[in-house]
Amino acid sequence: SQQGEEDPQALSIQEGENATMNCSYKTSINNLQWYRQNSGRGLVHLILIRSNEREKHSGRLRVTLDTSKKSSSLLITASRAADTASYFCATGNSGYALNFGKGTSLLVTP
Amino acid sequence: DAGITQSPRHKVTETGTPVTLRCHQTENHRYMYWYRQDPGHGLRLIHYSYGVKDTDKGEVSDGYSVSRSKTEDFLLTLESATSSQTSVYFCAISESGGNGYEQYFGPGTRLTVT
Numbered sequence: 476s477q478q479g480e481e482d483p484q485a486l487s488i489q490e491g492e493n494a495t496m497n498c499s500y501k502t503s504i505n506n507l508q509w510y511r512q513n514s515g516r517g518l519v520h521l522i523l524i525r526s527n528e529r530e531k532h533s534g535r536l537r538v539t540l541d542t543s544k545k546s547s548s549l550l551i552t553a554s555r556a557a558d559t560a561s562y563f564c565a566t567g568n569s570g571y572a573l574n575f576g577k578g579t580s581l582l583v584t585p
Numbered sequence: 586d587a588g589i590t591q592s593p594r595h596k597v598t599e600t601g602t603p604v605t606l607r608c609h610q611t612e613n614h615r616y617m618y619w620y621r622q623d624p625g626h627g628l629r630l631i632h633y634s635y636g637v638k639d640t641d642k643g644e645v646s647d648g649y650s651v652s653r654s655k656t657e658d659f660l661l662t663l664e665s666a667t668s669s670q671t672s673v674y675f676c677a678i679s680e681s682g683g684n685g686y687e688q689y690f691g692p693g694t695r696l697t698v699t
Contacts, residue, residue: 506685516692516693517589517675517690517691518628520688523686571633572630575620575627575628577625
């Protein structure tokens with residue numbers, strides 16, 4: 476069943492600003508992943524953070540994980556129009572499946 | 586899209602007809618997944634495969650069956666399509682170990698059941 480829940484559902488910012496989106500989940504996890512989906516396309520993996528990690532960086536992306544609060548955040552710094560997309564968190568506990576949230580829709584205007 | 590193709594990309598079919606969607610990969614990854622994506626629901630897992638002829642059900646498997654006779658192909662069949670199965674279907678693959686590894690997604694198939 477879906478476990479991750481992103482917040483906000485929609486976010487509109489201007490180029491150059493930072494974008495922060497959050498993911499909350501309900502049960503213990505082994506890892507948490509973030510994906511991006513451009514309109515009409517498949518999902519693209521951005522970053523994976525394991526339950527024993529607190530922070531991870533990849534280029535302009537910074538992901539934090541707080542297992543005590545069962546939450547994660549994705550920060551995109553210096554946003555560009557090309558960052559316009561939907562962003563999903565996905566949690567994994569046992570087994571093979573990932574549980575995806577409903578996503579945050581990010582609009583970056585020039 | 587990481588060597589993953591889906592066919593067809595778009596399909597319109599009538600209620601009650603059988604439909605088969607194909608996912609083909611060139612990455613030789615062991616794990617393959619079928620998801621559906623609907624507004625307000627995000628992505629939900631239908632079925633997955635952890636090897637040739639090894640499959641299991643996901644969260645929303647009712648009305649769907651799958652088959653995997655070779656590593657590169659994973660078929661999703663709607664035995665008798667219903668309007669509630671109108672959706673965008675995504676195939677994904679991962680090279681190892683289930684949810685501890687990133688998944689690579691295909692471009693999707695938009696299915697409309699009239």
